[in-house]
Amino acid sequence: MSQSNNIPLGIGLMVATTFVFAVQDGLSRHLAAEYNVLMVVMIRYWFFAAFVITIARRKAGGIRVAAQTSQPIIQAVRGLLLASEICVMVVAFTILGLVESHAVFTCYPLLVAALSGPVLGERVGWRRWSAIGVGFIGVLIILQPGMSVFDPAAAIPLLAAAMFAIYGLLTRYVARADTTATSFFWTGTVGAVAMTIVGLWFWEPMTPTDWLFMGCLCITGVTGHWLLIKCYEVAEASAVQPFAYLQLVFAAIIGISLFAETVRLNVAIGAAIIVAAGLFTFWRERLQRVAN
Template sequence: MSRTGIATGPNALRGIVMMCLGMACLAINDAFAKYLTDVYSPVQILFLRNLIALPFAVIIAVRLGGWDAMRTRRPGLHLLRGTLWLAAATLFFTGLRYLGLAEATVLIFAAPVIITGISALFLGETVGWRRWSAVLVGLVGVIVVVRPGGDAFQAASLFPLATAFLYAILMISSRWVPAEESLWTTMVFQVLAAGALAGLASLWFWTPVALSDLWLFIGIALAGTLGMTLITEAFRFSEAAVVAPFDYTALIWATLLGYLIWNETPDAMTWLGAAIIIGSGIFIILREARPG
């Protein structure tokens, strides 16, 4: 145990490594999605991704959570969460068509800031002046990246911002998932609900899948499922305050993949905004982890 009251040691290190690897997998997932959006609609990509991922999600859930992981008492809640996840992912994949991978990823980092604001304004949670200050600082970081009204402003940046908002609501909704249902139950039913909804929506946007693209759909399914599994396991091995800040390593992977595949390089203002958003997010995470 460190002086800050946050657990450290082998389990913490294992959790950190899993979190970093999980974020790398999700960055690969996003890179596959960005590549595929040149040909396929986001909802078709998400349908095929979830269709391929569902058997793997079930196997993982049963192996780690037992057959009880396949039962739920709140199917309506999982349907709602699947709808939120599908809407968020569709908006993000749409944004990837027009934005660099790193730039879109930066704006997703606004989610912890949004969660804090929603919790205080609409859920009646007590948020002190320090966290309110972090929220305001985080919003300044978003403005620095988006640059509304400036020559560098891109309307497409609103897509990942909307994604961050929906993701924040999705995370808050997890509080109403029954305590007896495991994370694996949530994962399976989220994949199932989002996949079914995406399948219906993709009927209006369907493009025949080229055989040469099948490996990309398999890759996005495996990378996304593995990423979420590693992140879930990271939180099992260590406290949230230890591993959650390493969520931001996604920017490293996104920047690297964006440069290697599309020769994308974030500009100085994007890096500045990223530093501000990440700093405020880490402060909120650590502040919420403090006892009392």
């Protein structure tokens, strides 16, 4: 299947993805503070799997067509990797908080953009490399090596960042042969099976109010991952990744307004630099389209 490279659409999808993921993370932070992380992620995946199976059954060919892939091992690895990354990141929320966790996790788009060339064969020009370099400066300002956020606990969201970067690259890779519906089906079903195997051992009763929050978490989970898969299908990973930094901004707003977290000056400055790098990349892409 040939892929398009619609940069404006890809950027729009990435911005929407980051907002939905930030809302999802806020819900996860609340629920993980009250219940076992594995149980929370498991219930979310049950809804996710039910949704993708329902969608598959309504389409021509049903589940058989949706599950059909020439890359079953890579698709399964994607599903397991994403489920594991979600668990690791939610644990980070309970230890570092929403803002600090995202301050460290924000390095994952840099990893994707830098690896999209050697791994996916995409062209990464010097202007994009410049944006990546500026983004790294922003990350260093946020981390402030030797300061409070750069402690052993920072390794948790850093691990999640590496896992999510690999997941993003694999998503782009399988999109060359599989449809969005196929990738979505494998992501939901493999993750649900894996989380059920481990999550049932940690079941806890939930209050009615938290079940409502859980429902919202399930909806945002489905929406966010659909947008992400679609984003990688329509645009080069290296072109849209700078805009994934906006998740830090959205998460900071949620952390401050709902969880009384604070944002240190260096975090605000670093985030501004990272967003500026992404906007510069978009501006250069628009100039190139006009020139061509």
